[in-house]
Amino acid sequence: MSLKIQIILMSYNRPEFILEAIKSIQNQTYKNIEFVVSDNSSNNVVFDLIQKSAPEVKIVKRGSNFSMSQHWNQILSEVSSSGHADYFMMFHDDDIMLPNCIADLVTLIEQNPTVSAVAGNAYVIRQTSLTDDIFNSRLKENLLIKNVEELGLRYFEAGAGVNPFPGYLYSKKVAQTFKFNNKEAGKHSDVTFLFKALTLGPIAWAAKPTMNYRIHGSNDSVGVDMLALLGLVKIYLRSAKSANAIYHAKEFTFKNYLLWLKEQNIKKMYKAHPQRVKTIIWSATKFFSQNPSGMMKYCLRKFGMADAN
Structure with missing residues (x-):
């Protein structure tokens, strides 16, 4: 029996990109997927756009306009209490899945059944232009990361390279065990979240791109904090x-x-x-x-x- 995958598309005030992200999820070759948009926008532009242009898509409007950390934790709570999915992904509204994204990640899970999470590589979109650049160009073969030290070295060692955060597919037990806390390390708290996941099992990276990752001026990675x-x-x-x-x-x-x-x-x-x-x-x-x-x-x-x- 195939793994049940839940994809939560996290949205915040980016109507110019979200329909392309939705289409890329709908076009997945892997079909055992439950898909929902979690709209945390400060207005109704994204909600109205989806209602008009993709009415078949389930969308949850977050009325209180959560902080980033609150939005994450609301999703984790909902995943944890749901009995539907074996693995889940919190995808970003400005990125694009390649058609075999979920199929390739499920294969990686089947090859490494004890993992807490898996992640694919990515092609880079600069603003609106797709390039041939590979985000983690140093990764030539699949990698199994077993502990915090190994993962940290991929971030800290010059030229080591990492796979992009929006492309992670997590075991449901991650949602059941941990919360996201951006007070730990500010905009780097995505990495500390992965440190926590590693306490439940290794993380596997695919060398093959599974998505197109967009780099632009509003990325959280811009600037040094x-x-x-x-x-x-x-x-x-x-x-x-x-x-x-x-x-x-x-x-x-x-x-x-x-x-x-x-x-x-x-x-x-x-x-x-x-x-x-x-x-x-x-x-x-x-x-x-x-x-x-x-x-x-x-x-x-x-x-x-x-x-x-």
Whole structure:
């Protein structure tokens, strides 16, 4: 008997993309699917559009306009209390499933029956243009991730690559066991949610693309949130204790710290307060780098400043 899959299409104020997302779900070659749109928009534009253009689609309008975390947890609660599905996916309204998406992920589950979740790779859409770019281009064969340290290294180690979060298909037991908490790590709390899932079983990644993942200016990944990032690293290091894990977590944090400095217009600040800026960078390099003097000079060159003496 085939696995029953529940797909929840999460919507928030993106009517320009949602019909394409709906069509891609309806066109799945795998047929044992229950599909619903969870509309958390601040207005009725998406709801009215679906009622008019895709009236056959079940849509739940969230009247209270939940926060992102509340929306997630409402869906998890509904999945948990439902007896219908073996696995579920919380897909995003601006992405597109390839026709064999669910079929390929179900095959991956059948090959790895103890998994808590599986996820496919993706082609990249930039704004509205589909490219040949593979989101996780380093992944050449399917991968089974067994623990938090292994998953974290995929995020922290330079060039390792990850599969996109909207394409995850979770075991129902994930919804029955965990809630989403964006206070843990802000916009990186999707990763801490996966850390939790790993306590129930491994996560399998498919090297083959199963979706088209859209990158645009309103993606949550745009910009550096240092508090969120530090929250993620703190949670990771509770489980990952090896020297390799600590090294890559520090390196990842420091590189994002440099990006954050750039976003803060550090070059302009340096012209006004050179010694203060040097002190800020030096404090960070002493913590993150095994060669702080060399890293200090690298940082100043990177931002077009004079070398430290």
